[in-house]
């Protein structure tokens with residue numbers, strides 16, 4: 755049994771797994787399945803909510819009433835945090851990379867509609883976003899509110915548990931479908947999804963390898979970040 759940290763039940767789980775019979779791969783020795791994580795919940799859908807189930811549980815355990823997080827102006831993670839905060843009665847303060855829009859659209863509109871407070875940081879000053887967040891935590895503390903700073907994508911050693919749990923869900927899927935896939939393939943944007951899958955596959959002793967495609971930065975950046983998150987140092991056993 756995996757010993758999980760505390761977790762809130764926020765996502766619609768388990769998500770189904772669908773075989774893509776007509777996906778043009780150009781070869782017939784590969785079968786493609788998709789884990790339908792877009793079905794985790796309409797307004798909070800995707801992979802973000804799995805990580806936030808653990809992150810927000812940690813915030814509540816620490817007695818926090820405010821969540822501070824950061825990302826691009828159209829960040830899905832920020833929108834999920836804003837909506838979950840509204841649902842749970844927590845204040846949410848977003849630090850967004852960019853400028854205020856005359857007419858907010860998309861995720862930014864949803865951020866405002868959910869009542870999140872928003873601070874903008876120009877792209878040229880983004881390197882200081884952590885210091886800005888830490889200053890906000892101190893400002894909230896002075897006004898008597900405890901705030902938790904959630905790093906980009908909730909990708910840290912707490913959030914990654916969301917994809918350790920997803921790995922357990924996948925292991926059940928594999929059993930039901932009577933298969934052991936060679937690869938689980940994911941995008942990697944802030945690293946928590948990939949890190950959680952790596953740890954999950956390792957804990958569950960599954961031979962399935964995690965193959966990730968970075969959507970920003972480069973492989974060396976994620977290699978270092980994910981090793982840090984997993985605290986797996988030079989252990990090739992975990993890393994593979």
Ligand SMILES: Cc1ncc(COP(=O)(O)O)c(C=O)c1O
Pocket residue numbers: 800801907909940941942943944945946947948969
């Ligand atoms: C569908 C999907 N999968 C995976 C990822 C990567 O998630 P993470 O930010 O945990 O690396 C993202 C976001 O970048 C995403 O939208």
